[in-house]
Amino acid sequence: SQQGEEDPQALSIQEGENATMNCSYKTSINNLQWYRQNSGRGLVHLILIRSNEREKHSGRLRVTLDTSKKSSSLLITASRAADTASYFCATDADDYKLSFGAGTTVTVRA
Amino acid sequence: GAVVSQHPSWVICKSGTSVKIECRSLDFQATTMFWYRQFPKQSLMLMATSNEGSKATYEQGVEKDKFLINHASLTLSTLTVTSAHPEDSSFYICSARDRRRTGSSSYNSPLHFGNGTRLTVT
Numbered sequence: 001s002q003q004g005e006e007d008p009q010a011l012s013i014q015e016g017e018n019a020t021m022n023c024s025y026k027t028s029i030n031n032l033q034w035y036r037q038n039s040g041r042g043l044v045h046l047i048l049i050r051s052n053e054r055e056k057h058s059g060r061l062r063v064t065l066d067t068s069k070k071s072s073s074l075l076i077t078a079s080r081a082a083d084t085a086s087y088f089c090a091t092d093a094d095d096y097k098l099s100f101g102a103g104t105t106v107t108v109r110a
Numbered sequence: 111g112a113v114v115s116q117h118p119s120w121v122i123c124k125s126g127t128s129v130k131i132e133c134r135s136l137d138f139q140a141t142t143m144f145w146y147r148q149f150p151k152q153s154l155m156l157m158a159t160s161n162e163g164s165k166a167t168y169e170q171g172v173e174k175d176k177f178l179i180n181h182a183s184l185t186l187s188t189l190t191v192t193s194a195h196p197e198d199s200s201f202y203i204c205s206a207r208d209r210r211r212t213g214s215s216s217y218n219s220p221l222h223f224g225n226g227t228r229l230t231v232t
Contacts, residue, residue: 033220042116042203042223043154088153090221096142096207098221100154 004089004101012107019076021104023089024069030092032065032072037086037103046074046087079108112138114206116224123194123231131189131227133204139184140206144221145177148201157202160187194231202227 007022023032031050035043049056049065049072056063062075076083086105090098113136123129133143141162146154158179159167166179176198178190187206191198205221 035223040201040226040228042114042225043205043221044223045220048220097144097156097159099156102153105151 004091004099006087006089006101006104008104009102010105010107012109013079014109015079015081017079019079019083019106019108021074021087021106023072023074023101025072025089025091025099025101026070027091027093029067032063033090033092033098034061034063034072034074035088035090035100037088039085043088076106079106081108081110084108112206112208112222114204114222114224116204116227118227119225120228121230123229125195125231126193128190128192129194129229131191131202131204131229133187133189133206133224135185135206135208135222138206138208138222140187140208141184143181143187143204143206145179145187145189146203146205148203148226150201154203157189191229194229196231199229199231202229 005024013019031048033048034046036046037043047058047061047063049063060077065072084107086103088103089101115134115136117132121129143160145157147157148154156169157172160179160181162181162184168174181187203226205223
């Protein structure tokens, strides 16, 4: 079942700008993961943040997690044209299955 | 990194025929594989969880007789869409967890995805 809700649905930015997207979920989780999907392709894992972590960095990516608000954000800094893709958050609860959000489509204009 | 190969990447078939999609973990063993379906511009919907050596677990609303799943080895799971109809046209994606990450640590391990199969039923 789909647990995550992502905001915004779509985002268009200029190359070099930062992109921020948010994810909210409903139940308690073990971790939250962010994935990227290029058009017509599978998903690529970007970053995983555990329920006891509040912030995590990986290269130009910064993820925050607020378990009290059941929300997470993904920030992509200094965006590039290659960052154009759909981004999904996914929550990992107690049943080994990931539940994906609706996704945010990011377009980076050159 | 862990690689999941999914084949074919696209297939066109006639209504009433069956189509088999393969999902292989190339450099790791996967006790569990997951099959997702994705409609255009929508999220991934989990169809079933494929367990090596046992029957697959299907999500509510997914017809197990229509979507046959076989997980015969630690590196291969197949999804067969039987008697396909145009409404089965979709993007099917498999994913797998590394067997070495099973147990309590699996809660904090990512999924590795295949590149998906675009199925068009005419």
